[in-house]
Amino acid sequence: MKTLILTLVFLTGCSSQGIDxxxxxxxxxxxxxxxxxxxxxxxSSELSSGIIGGATIGVLDELDGNHEEMIAGGLAGALVGGLLTALFEGNxxxxxxxxxxxxxxxxxxxxxxxxxxxxxxxxxxxxxxxxxxxxxxxxxxxx
Known part of the structure; x- marks a missing residue:
């Protein structure tokens, strides 16, 4: 872990401050x-699309299970999809x-x-x- 942090600090110090x-x-x-x-x-927000997309992926991922697993996968996917969309969009x-x-x-x-x-x-x-x-x-x- 210490090696990873030192590597990141070293690489950050080597970046140039020139024009993008x-x-x-x-x-x-x-x-x-x-x-x-x-x-x-x-x-405008795409939060509802993120929730629906996440729920769809969660249900599809649990298609080989029973109904309870599919519902749990849909809920977890909706939560993750909504959270990631909200984080990406910001305020x-x-x-x-x-x-x-x-x-x-x-x-x-x-x-x-x-x-x-x-x-x-x-x-x-x-x-x-x-x-x-x-x-x-x-x-x-x-x-």
Whole structure:
């Protein structure tokens, strides 16, 4: 066990802090925008599909047993399927930011992270995913 932990620590120390390889040959666009409004929203969930899928797998796994084993397998599968789905999805709470910029006009972005803005100015980064970051109001003076 100690060898495994030491190996993991060693491998973690050897990883580089460079640019992610997945970002090669992708355009990254950054600009500033004014926050028009922020609204908390609820993200959709696949929890019921995870429960049904887990229950199906649990029942199928116990098909060679009696009815009680099939029911127990279905319940265990539903529990595991639901739990794994909930862990994978995380919290269903997110925020919809309605923004405006000179280049893009009015647009919105939904993200899980809440941005506490002392000003109404954010930096928008669009690459593979879009994200925003609070910045000083001076960056949005021309908007």
């Amino acid at each position: 390889r997945a970002n090669q040959n992708k355009i990254t666009k950054e600009f500033f925008a004014l926050v028009i409004s922020v609204e908390q929203v609820k993200l 269903n709470k997110a925020y919809q930011y309605k923004l405006n910029s000179e280049q893009e006009g009015d647009f919105s972005i939904i993200q899980k992270q809440y941005i506490e803005t002392k000003t109404d100015c954010v930096k928008v980064t669009i690459a593979n995913k879009a994200s925003i970051l609070a910045v000083p109001e001076d960056n949005c003076k021309t908007l």
